[in-house]
Structures are given as structure tokens and as C-alpha cells.
Amino acid sequence: xxxxxxxxxxxxxxxxxxxxxxxxxxxxxxxxxxxxxxxxxxxxxxxxxxxxxxxxxxxxxxxxxxxxxxxxxxxxxxxxxxxxxxxxxxxxxxxxxxxxxxxxxxxxxxxxxxxxxxxxxxxxxxxxxxxxxxxxxxxxxxxxxxxxxxxxxxxxxxxxxxxxxxxxxxxxxxxxxxxxxxxxxxxxxxxxxxxxxxxxxxxxxxxxxxxxxxxxxxxxxxxxxxxxxxxxxxxxxxxxxxxxxxxxxxxxxxxxxxxxxxxxxxxxxxxxxxxxxxxxxxxxxxxxxxxxxxxxxxxxxxxxxxxxxxxxxxxxxxxxxxxxxxxxxxxxxxxxxxxxxxxxxxxxxxxxxxxxxxxxxxxxxxxx
Numbered sequence: 001x002x003x004x005x006x007x008x009x010x011x012x013x014x015x016x017x018x019x020x021x022x023x024x025x026x027x028x029x030x031x032x033x034x035x036x037x038x039x040x041x042x043x044x045x046x047x048x049x050x051x052x053x054x055x056x057x058x059x060x061x062x063x064x065x066x067x068x069x070x071x072x073x074x075x076x077x078x079x080x081x082x083x084x085x086x087x088x089x090x091x092x093x094x095x096x097x098x099x100x101x102x103x104x105x106x107x108x109x110x111x112x113x114x115x116x117x118x119x120x121x122x123x124x125x126x127x128x129x130x131x132x133x134x135x136x137x138x139x140x141x142x143x144x145x146x147x148x149x150x151x152x153x154x155x156x157x158x159x160x161x162x163x164x165x166x167x168x169x170x171x172x173x174x175x176x177x178x179x180x181x182x183x184x185x186x187x188x189x190x191x192x193x194x195x196x197x198x199x200x201x202x203x204x205x206x207x208x209x210x211x212x213x214x215x216x217x218x219x220x221x222x223x224x225x226x227x228x229x230x231x232x233x234x235x236x237x238x239x240x241x242x243x244x245x246x247x248x249x250x251x252x253x254x255x256x257x258x259x260x261x262x263x264x265x266x267x268x269x270x271x272x273x274x275x276x277x278x279x280x281x282x283x284x285x286x287x288x289x290x291x292x293x294x295x296x297x298x299x300x301x302x303x304x305x306x307x308x309x310x311x312x313x314x315x316x317x318x319x320x321x322x323x324x325x326x327x328x329x330x331x332x333x334x335x336x337x338x339x340x341x342x343x344x345x346x347x348x349x350x351x352x353x354x355x356x357x358x359x360x361x362x363x364x365x366x367x368x
Contacts, residue, residue: 006163008041015043016098016125017070018105018116020050020078022057023264023283024308026064027290028152029104031165031172033069036102039162044071046096048089050078057205058264058283065265067176094123102162103130104155107137130158139304147306167311173290177269185269188258192231195254198223198356199233199274199293201284202247203240203259208332209280211298211340211348213243218345219278221250223352228253230275235259235267235284275359278352285310294359296351301325301339302332314358316351318343 017036019029036045047070049060064070074096076089101120105113117131140149156165166172186193202216220232231254234244238260248255262270268287271277277288277295281303288295289310297310299319304326309317320342324335332338 006039008039010042012040012043012099014096014098014100015040015045016048016074016093016096016101017045018048018101018103019060020105022052022059023063024286025106026060027173027283027286028150028308028311029155030069030175030290031152031167031169032102032104032155032159033064034172034174035156035159035163035165037069040100043100046070046072046074046098048074048076048093051075063264064175065181065263066178069176090119090123093120093125098125099127101125101128102159103128103132104159105130106151107132107139107154110137113137129162132158139307142306145306147309148304149306150309150311151307152311170292170312173311175265175268175290177265177272181263181265182269182272184266185262185272188262188266189231189233189256189270192233192254192256193273195231196227196229197231197233197274198227198352199235199271199277199288200244200247201235201240201277201279201282202244203236204280204282206300206302206330208302208327208329208337209282209300209340210337211280211343213246215298215343215345215348216247216278217249219348219352220248222345222349223356224251224253226353227356231255233258233270233274235262235270276352276355278348281308289315294355296348296355298340298343298348300337302327302329314355316354318347318351 015036047060052059061073074092076085113131120128152167156167200220202213204210232248232251234248234257236244236259241257241259244257244259268291271288271293272291274293277285277293279285279297281297281299285295285297289312294314295310296316299317301320301322305319305321320339322339
């Protein structure tokens with residue numbers, strides 16, 4: 001029997017979930033979305049979210065798709081001051097008449113949280129779950145590890161009154177991929193679907209997180225020399241295709257460039273069979289972790305260490321804690337991407353080898 005705090009509320013029919021962001025932001029909210037679905041099994045669950053800001057940032061609908069964790073979407077321009085658009089959003093919420101609003105927003109100034117609460121009250125919402133207190137608007141540091149609380153863990157804590165999200169259990173990261181999505185991934189991989197596979201997504205929408213296509217080319221060349229039997233799949237947006245081709249120039253074996261060829265969910269299906277994912281801090285990294293693939297990541301110090309690391313064990317994160325770490329810059333000019341320049345190909349090669357060797361050992365254990 002479930003504890004009372006986690007018992008389903010079958011009489012709730014309309015739930016609005018407020019979560020902004022694109023690929024990575026949506027993936028790290030998956031355990032919370034599963035919890036909400038368990039708690040309100042008979043409710044129509046609507047996600048209030050923002051329009052993607054770039055072509056490289058897939059909308060939440062493209063990530064959640066047919067999972068039925070969310071049934072439909074309300075979108076608006078993030079940061080808008082357009083009175084007409086704000087009134088439209090207010091009208092849509094009031095018309096939907098949610099019995100519960102689940103607040104899954106990133107850390108923001110507390111005055112913004114108060115403004116959101118006032119707005120939701122004005123449109124008729126009585127029950128709001130997850131509105132953080134002011135003391136919860138800071139990242140918690142684990143002094144023993146030097147890492148800050150992961151965003152997925154923080155989100156789960158904000159809605160703890162609904163139950164335990166179980167961030168540490170892979171089942172709670174399930175995207176509920178369809179058979180069609182899995183078949184599309186298998187078809188796209190072709191002969192690589194039956195080979196040990198390395199997936200690399202070198203692209204990023206932020207200049208501050210870019211490790212450089214020359215570095216990726218050198219790394220992939222070294223890994224092919226060490227693992228000639230492996231196939232290589234390149235993933236990302238269509239805009240990443242040219243840089244990915246350059247990165248794979250020294251990979252002399254079987255490879256396929258899938259940039260722009262698959263939806264985010266089909267990409268997750270393609271990742272599911274991989275032995276390793278290589279890339280920067282990115283949405284595809286979170287997709288890989290959500291399907292249980294271990295990652296070797298050239299991680300920018302743009303964010304605080306730990307907050308956006310992929311959740312799970314066995315990942316290899318190369319993060320240089322420069323003086324400016326946690327800067328939050330999307331474009332780094334003054335220090336010329338110091339944190340990324342300091343990450344060497346040797347470091348990433350060793351990180352990738354550790355991931356691949358661990359994957360091989362796990363596969364051996366499963367076969368035995």
C-alpha cells in the first residue's frame with residue numbers, strides 16, 4: 001500500500017504543469033512528470049511552457065511526444081511583456097480551470113516566484129504544488145563531494161508533498177518510446193544497429209560550451225584506432241551536420257551522420273543501444289542518460305558543478321573548476337572559453353575509455 005502522501009487522487013481531472021525549457025530542461029523533469037502521472041492518473045495533464053528560442057532547442061512536445069506523461073501544451077514567449085499575449089495565457093488557463101498547478105520552474109529571483117503566485121491566483125488557481133520558499137532558491141552544496149544538488153533532485157524536492165519522484169531509478173526516466181520510434185532509429189542506424197556503437201553529439205547551442213570540432217576530430221580518430229570494431233553515430237540538429245562530419249573525418253570505420261535526421265525521441269531510441277555517448281553539456285547528453293547510456297562529457301564551467309551533470313552512476317565528467325566557474329555565460333569572450341580550452345584530448349580519451357570498458361564489462365556480466 002502506498003503511503004497516504006503518495007496515494008493517487010483519481011478525482012482530480014485537470015492538472016497544469018509549469019515548466020520552461022527545451023530538450024535538457026524537459027528530460028531532467030521526467031521523474032517529476034512520472035510522479036505527477038502516478039498521483040493524478042485520471043487528470044488531463046497540460047504543460048505550460050515556452051516557445052523554443054533557437055532551431056537547436058526542440059520544444060517540450062517533441063521530447064515528450066506520445067508518452068502521455070503530458071496530454072497537451074500551452075506555450076508563450078518567455079519573458080514577454082506583451083499585454084495581449086499575457087491576457088491570452090491568462091484566458092487559456094482560466095478556461096482550462098486546473099484543479100492543481102504543479103510548479104516545476106528553475107531557480108529564479110524570489111520576486112518572480114511571488115509574481116507567478118499572484119498571477120495564478122488571479123486566474124482562479126487555488127492549489128499550487130511546488131512553489132518554493134525563499135530559502136529554497138539557492139543551490140545546495142555537498143561539501144564531501146564539492147558538487148551542487150542536481151536540477152532533477154531539486155525539482156523532485158520542490159514537489160515532495162506529492163510523493164517520491166525516485167530520481168535514482170531509471171524507470172522514472174522512461175520516455176515511453178513507441179515501437180514506431182524504435183523502428184525509425186533502427187532503420188536510421190542501418191548496419192550499425194548490430195554493432196557495438198559509440199554515439200557522439202559534438203554540437204551545442206552555446207558558444208561557451210563548445211569544445212571545438214578539432215578536438216572532437218582528434219578524439220574520435222584515437223578512439224577508432226583503439227576500437228576499430230565499433231560503429232560511430234553522430235547526432236544533433238541539422239545545423240550540427242557539417243561540424244559533425246568534420247569531427248568524424250579520422251574515423252575510418254563504419255559511421256552514420258544522423259544530425260537533423262531523427263526526432264528527439266527517435267534519437268533517444270538510437271542512443272539506447274550505445275556503449276557510450278560523447279559530447280559537451282547538452283540536451284543529447286541528458287537523452288543518453290535517460291536511456292541508461294553512460295556518458296563521457298567535456299563539461300563547461302558555465303554552470304555550477306553537479307547541477308546539470310547527467311544523473312546516474314558511471315558517467316565520466318571532465319570539468320575544470322576555473323576561477324570563473326558558475327558564470328552562466330552563453331558566450332565567453334573575456335576568458336576565451338578558458339574552462340573548455342583547458343580540457344585536453346588526453347583527458348577526454350581516458351574518460352571515454354573508462355566508459356567503454358565499463359560498458360563492455362557490464363555486457364559480459366549480462367551475457368554470463
